Amino acid sequence: xxxxxxxxxxxxxxxxxxxxxxxxxxxxxxxxxxxxxxxxxxxxxxxxxxxxxxxxxxxxxxxxxxxxxxxxxxxxxxxxxxxxxxxxxxxxxxxxxxxxxxxxxxxxxxxxxxxxxxxxxxxxxxxxxxxxxxxxxxxxxxxxxxxxxxxxxxxxxxxxxxxxxxxxxxxxxxxxxxxx
Amino acid sequence: xxxxxxxxxxxxxxxxxxxxxxxxxxxxxxxxxxxxxxxxxxxxxxxxxxxxxxxxxxxxxxxxxxxxxxxxxxxxxxxxxxxxxxxxxxxxxxxxxxxxxxxxxxxxxxxxxxxxxxxxxxxxxxxxxxxxxxxxxxxxxxxxxxxxxxxxxxxxxxxxxxxxxxxx
Numbered sequence: 241x242x243x244x245x246x247x248x249x250x251x252x253x254x255x256x257x258x259x260x261x262x263x264x265x266x267x268x269x270x271x272x273x274x275x276x277x278x279x280x281x282x283x284x285x286x287x288x289x290x291x292x293x294x295x296x297x298x299x300x301x302x303x304x305x306x307x308x309x310x311x312x313x314x315x316x317x318x319x320x321x322x323x324x325x326x327x328x329x330x331x332x333x334x335x336x337x338x339x340x341x342x343x344x345x346x347x348x349x350x351x352x353x354x355x356x357x358x359x360x361x362x363x364x365x366x367x368x369x370x371x372x373x374x375x376x377x378x379x380x381x382x383x384x385x386x387x388x389x390x391x392x393x394x395x396x397x398x399x400x401x402x403x404x405x406x407x408x409x410x411x412x413x414x415x416x417x418x419x420x
Numbered sequence: 421x422x423x424x425x426x427x428x429x430x431x432x433x434x435x436x437x438x439x440x441x442x443x444x445x446x447x448x449x450x451x452x453x454x455x456x457x458x459x460x461x462x463x464x465x466x467x468x469x470x471x472x473x474x475x476x477x478x479x480x481x482x483x484x485x486x487x488x489x490x491x492x493x494x495x496x497x498x499x500x501x502x503x504x505x506x507x508x509x510x511x512x513x514x515x516x517x518x519x520x521x522x523x524x525x526x527x528x529x530x531x532x533x534x535x536x537x538x539x540x541x542x543x544x545x546x547x548x549x550x551x552x553x554x555x556x557x558x559x560x561x562x563x564x565x566x567x568x569x570x571x572x573x574x575x576x577x578x579x580x581x582x583x584x585x586x587x588x
Contacts, residue, residue: 277460291477356459383458405578
C-alpha cells in the first residue's frame with residue numbers, strides 16, 4: 241500500500257493528482273461510506289454525502305497540513321458532512337433534527353437496502369435515542385470495529401472519555417432492547 | 421518480557437498493552453443482545469462503480485468565474501466614487517459612521533438564517549469566548565442553579581464533553 245506521506249504529496253502535485261486521487265478513493269471509499277451510512281441511514285443519502293466528502297477532500301487537500309493522519313482528517317470531514325446533511329434536510333423540511341431522524345427510522349422498514357430483522361430494526365431505533373457523541377462512538381467501535389486511538393483522533397476526545405461513552409451506550413442499548 | 425526472573429513463563433508481545441481493550445470488548449459482548457450485523461446493504465456493484473459516478477460529479481462541479489474582472493470593477497467604482505465626491509461635496513468632519521449597532525436585530529437574524537456557514541453549533545461555540553458573553557444576553561428568563569445542575573446530571577454522560585479545562 242502506498243505510504244500516506246507520498247500519497248498526500250502526490251495529491252498536491254498537479255501531474256500526479258488524478259492517479260493519487262483514484263488511489264485515495266479506492267482506499268477509503270468503503271470505510272467512509274459505512275461511517276456516513278450509520279448517520280444518514282439511507283443508501284441514496286449516504287452516496288450523496290460520500291461524493292461530497294471526496295469532492296471536499298479533493299478541493300481542500302492543499303490545506304491538509306499533516307497535523308493528523310489523512311484518514312482521520314477524511315473521517316472528520318465525512319462525519320461533519322453527514323451531520324450537517326441531517327441538519328440541513330431537517331431545516332429544509334421545517335422539522336427538528338430529532339423529528340427528521342424519526343422519519344428516517346420509519347423509512348427504514350420500507351428501505352430495500354435494509355435487510356434487518358425485528359431486533360436489528362429495534363437496535364437502530366435504540367441507537368437513535370443515544371446522544372450524538374455516544375451514537376458516533378458506538379457505531380465506530382461496535383460496527384466498524386475501530387480502535388479507541390483512531391476514534392480519539394477523529395472525534396478529538398480522550399480515550400478514557402470514549403471508553404466511558406461506549407460502555408454507557410452499550411448499557412443504554414441493552415436496557416432499551418430489554419424493555420422493548 | 422517477564423521482569424520476574426523466578427517465573428519461567430512469558431506472555432505474547434504487547435499482551436498487557438491490549439488487555440484492557442480486549443477485556444472491555446469481551447465484557448460488552450458477553451450475553452449481548454445486540455446484533456453485530458447492522459443489516460444495511462448497498463446496491464450490487466455500488467463500490468465498483470463509485471469512482472465513475474464521483475468522476476462525473478467532479479467534472480460537473482461548477483467553477484466560479486467572476487462576472488467582471490476585479491480590476492475593472494475597482495476602476496469603475498473609483499471613478500463613480502470620485503464623481504460622487506465632487507458632485508455632492510464631501511463633509512470631511514462628519515462623525516456619523518455606520519456601525520454594528522446601526523444594524524437592526526431582525527437584519528442580523530435574517531442574515532444568519534439565510535446564509536449557510538456550514539458551522540455546527542459546536543464549531544461556533546469553539547470560537548465564541550465564553551468569558552465575554554453573558555448567558556443572560558441571549559436567554560429571556562434566567563436559569564436557576566438547581567435546574568442547571570439537574571440538567572447536567574441528566575444529560576451529560578461524558579465529563580470530557582464539557583471541555584471545562586479549555587474554557588477556564
